[in-house]
Amino acid sequence: MSTQELYQLYLKHSKVVIDSRKVESGSLFFAIKGERFDGNQFAAAALDAGAAYAVVDNPAAVQSSRYILVNDSLQALQELARHHRRQFFIPVIAITGSNGKTTTKELLAAVLGSHYRLHATQGNLNNHIGVPLTLLAMPPGLEVAIIEMGANHQREIDFLCRIAEPSHGLITNIGKAHLEGFGGIEGVKKGKSELYRYLAEDDGMAFVNRDERFLESLAAPVKKKVFYRRSENPSLSERDLEVKLLDTRPFVRVAFIDKEGRTYQANSHLIGAYNFNNIMTAVALGKYFKVPCEKIVRAIEAYIPANMRSQIVERDGNTFVLDAYNANPSSMREAILTFAAMEGQRKIVILGDMLELGEDSVREHERIAELAAQQDFDDAVFVGPEFEAVARTAGFRHFGDVAALKLWFDTQRFQGTHFLIKGSRGIRLEAVLVN
Template sequence: MTLEALHQLFLEFPNICTDSRKITDNCIFFALKGDNFNGNAYAEEALKKGASYAVVDEKRTDHNDQIIVVDDVLSTLQQLGQWHRDYCKATVIALTGSNGKTTTKELIASVLSRKFKIIATKGNLNNHIGVPLTLLSITPETDIAIVEMGANHLKEIEFLCKLAKPDYGYITNFGKAHLEGFGSVEGVIKAKGELYDYLILNKKHIFFNGDDPIQTNRLHSYPHKSGYSDNKQYYPITFLDADPFVRLTVENLTIQTQLVGRYNFTNCCAAILIGHYFKLTLDLIKQGIENYSPQNNRSQIIEKDGYQIVLDAYNANPTSMKLALENFKELKASNKVVFLGDMFELGSSSEKEHQELSDLAISMNFDALFLVGENFYKTKNSLTKYRSFDELAQYLKTTKFKKSTILIKGSRGMALERILELL
């Protein structure tokens, strides 16, 4: 079957499923493979559950009109997403960066949806599978598609750009994330900068942080750009405070967000700048920012049994961990308690980064500080440390804190949100 013919089939059955446990009626099942699974083995099951077609890449001896055999299922899914992106001709805004991608994406979506029909990456489906699935969620009615792109090695953003062909792009920042794959911060800059490379090569428009010298230096002579800054050199947006929620002003209008931490200021700025570029009124932009509430363990404020909890346990790297600690230090609150969980994917830098983070946390003199995980357990200090979450859980089951303000921060694999059940 040609790609064009497969796309015509997709237009008739416009739901894609890659998990045989989540089949919906009349979907097309793509039998992806992984290290521990082979979707080809579940093609028949998917059809019995209601899928209209199954796309597989293992030769079969039987003939079934509902089963489409291709050379490579993943490659076919990616090519189909690229084809559909061209077919629908929606405007595509791509964004990447070390920290804040998903929050920024949600803010941009909240703002632009006040005026346009938009689709955006669901959750963090931002990789070589998630991006084509996002592209396939575009409809002929879609005005703007907001596509988040993640990467943990070089050339990944470059490849995703070839699929999505963005008209606009934004990079949140360049931080110490996925050092195991990138090798260094310089590697991070090069990898995330692949979005700039694509946009510049194709003379597309770039949104950028005018207070970030890495971005301003790179884009100094590039004409197709729009920036924001706190110093009035670009579109002026001024930070007011974050105690605990970020407040800012733009064109003498104050915006009160539901986002914790000064580090979320630039995420808001990006959404405001993009809304301004697409000619939304300030009132609509304000509505979009103020109505957005973070979910999924991302900078959430939770009130529970007398505790005020800053839950930021979706992910962590040295940059985001440092910013979270600095913000927590600035909060006007008494009896501050901090739980820090291991940071992953740091490669040979892991020992150094965990030591530096624990030293920083000690210097801030919190009322209580707990380190959780194998990497933090190896740090050289006299802090209370637990090798595993289970060890911490045993302690929490027998301990009561007085009324406290608590920060919970760690990588996704640590799942530190489980602490909430134990307080």
């Protein structure tokens, strides 16, 4: 079946699913293969659960006219998503970067969504499967779309751009994330800047944070650029969109001006100077897309972080900065320094392994342990095999996994203590707070 023919079915059955357990009546099921599963084996279950059709790529799975046979189910999903995207003549903004992608995406969605009919990536659907699903969820009448793109190898961002075909894009930063897959920081620069290269080829527009190392030079090939930066005295600069950092204790406050020179302040629920760039990006793009400044302020102030990203949790008389969704050397360093600057008489850091660092892993874990030791923390607790050697050498408390950590944690009687909990997704440090 051709993409055009499949699209006609999609228009009648626009709820696309790849998990037979999440089928809704009338949905379109795609049998995707994974490392440990074959979606073709679940096609019958999806139809029994109410799916209208099942798109499969194994002839043996076909049992009736409700099975649609294609050469490759994943490729069919991706091509269908690209075809659907091409029906929209609207700004499609791609976001990638080493740190802050999701927070920036959510802030930007809050700002632009306050003024436009907007669709944005949900959760972390930012890979070769998630991006197509995000595109296929775009409803009629849309005015703006925001597509988050993640990658841990070169050529992945370029591939996602060929599916989503963004008209606009931004890179949050270049940092020490997925060093193993990218082959070092130079590989990260090359991989992330694939977004810039796509925009340059397609006459798209890049939003560039001048304050972030590498970005201005990497964006050089892009003809259409909008720059933004931090300024102590925001002006009506024709060159840059400017935002002022007012405070970070404990939450980030910013100021910016409108085209008449009037000053606006926004008090966010985000902690740490590292979140300033995320807020600044949302403000800058909000201004570029002519969102009224009052709406920008309300959107920034209404956004409350969740999903273990700079999330504040109050429990049993203690305060937890839960930042356990992911970690790399760049974000870990910023989190430690931010936590050290926060007010609080008693502070404890619980730090989990940073994964996918390859040959840089030992040294990067040593650097983080050294940084933690330099702060005035009451205790530093490390979790995971990567931290084991350095933690024991330095005399820090160490646990092999989060289960062992929780056994110890549950025996303690903390009161009035501030905790930073940060580690890579694979460590799942949030489990320490599960009752």
